[in-house]
Amino acid sequence: MKMRQEEVKPFVILRQNDGFTMIEMLFSLLILLIISLFVLQLFSIIQTQVGAIDKLHPKEWEVFTMQMQQEVRSSKFQDVAGNRLYLLTGEKLSFIEQYEDKVRRRVDGMGHEVILQNISRFKVEKDGGVIILEITDKAGTTFSRSFHPYLKNVQEADE
Known part of the structure; x- marks a missing residue:
């Protein structure tokens, strides 16, 4: 007589029961917790992105003001006309203006x-030798900064 050796299959043994075992319940709970963590993180990221679309980031404003300070101080002539800031640096005339929802150079x-x-509004004024910029972002926050050029305009120095 030949004896048959049966292979022991652990997953088959687990499936012979009609209910869940404790290991299966813990495994299901682990999967549920992992999925819920990812979903919560996804909602957090989406909310942050939606809120930041219309706002001007403070670091972006800082970089902009530093660039403007450098441009104004390196220019030898500054003028404001038609809500544009004109700066003469060397032989090149550059101007900063609002274009749609952007400030461009x-x-x-x-x-x-x-x-x-x-940007929803860009306003530039010249008060004596001081250049004043006011910018309002799409969320309604207004930023303002004054710039003092190192060099006086040639026309102002003659007067």
Whole structure:
């Protein structure tokens, strides 16, 4: 007589019961917790992105003001006309203006360098030798900064 050796299959033995075992319950709970963690993180990321679309980030404003400070101080002539800031650096005339929802810089009337975005209003004034910029982002927050050039305009120095 030949004896048959049966192979022991652990998963088959687990499936012979009609209910869940404790290991299966813990495994299911682990999967549920992992999925819920990912979903919560996803909602957090989506909410952060939606809220930040219209706002001007403070770091972006900082970088913009540092660039403007450098441009104004290195220019030898500054003027404001038609809500544009004109700066003469060397032989190149650059101007900063609002274009749609962006603040752009153009050199000699050419180019389109975006230096700030998500803007609803851009206002520039000149009060004596001081240049005052006011910017309102799409969320309604207003930012303001004054710039003092190192060099006086040639016309102002003659007067």
